[in-house]
Amino acid sequence: xxxxxxxxxxxxxxxxxxxxxxxxxxxxxxxxxxxxxxxxxxxxxxxxxxxxxxxxxxxxxxxxxxxxxxxxxxxxxxxxxxxxxxxxxxxxxxxxxxxxxxxx
Ligand SMILES: [Zn+2]
Numbered sequence: 001x002x003x004x005x006x007x008x009x010x011x012x013x014x015x016x017x018x019x020x021x022x023x024x025x026x027x028x029x030x031x032x033x034x035x036x037x038x039x040x041x042x043x044x045x046x047x048x049x050x051x052x053x054x055x056x057x058x059x060x061x062x063x064x065x066x067x068x069x070x071x072x073x074x075x076x077x078x079x080x081x082x083x084x085x086x087x088x089x090x091x092x093x094x095x096x097x098x099x100x101x102x103x104x
Pocket of ligand 1: 017018019020021022049050054
């Protein structure tokens with residue numbers, strides 16, 4: 001899931017593991033998990049989890065055949081599917097870095 005975390009005077013979006021409830025702080029340790037049986041056009045819930053025990057527990061919890069995607073690829077596909085690319089992405093990253101560098 002995505003949540004907003006208030007930390008050091010700032011509100012920052014973070015991925016939170018849908019299984020253990022802890023933040024996923026490195027894309028390399030997270031994946032997206034979702035059931036893979038769907039009808040054409042159907043919208044499915046997807047879950048962000050830590051790789052390993054959390055994703056295994058999530059698949060057992062869902063009780064369905066699931067697919068998974070590296071968190072970095074998942075985010076890149078979201079950006080692509082919402083037409084956030086090129087200049088928009090560079091400008092947004094610049095704004096995010098500026099916001100992150102502000103000390104309150
Ligand atoms: Zn977890």
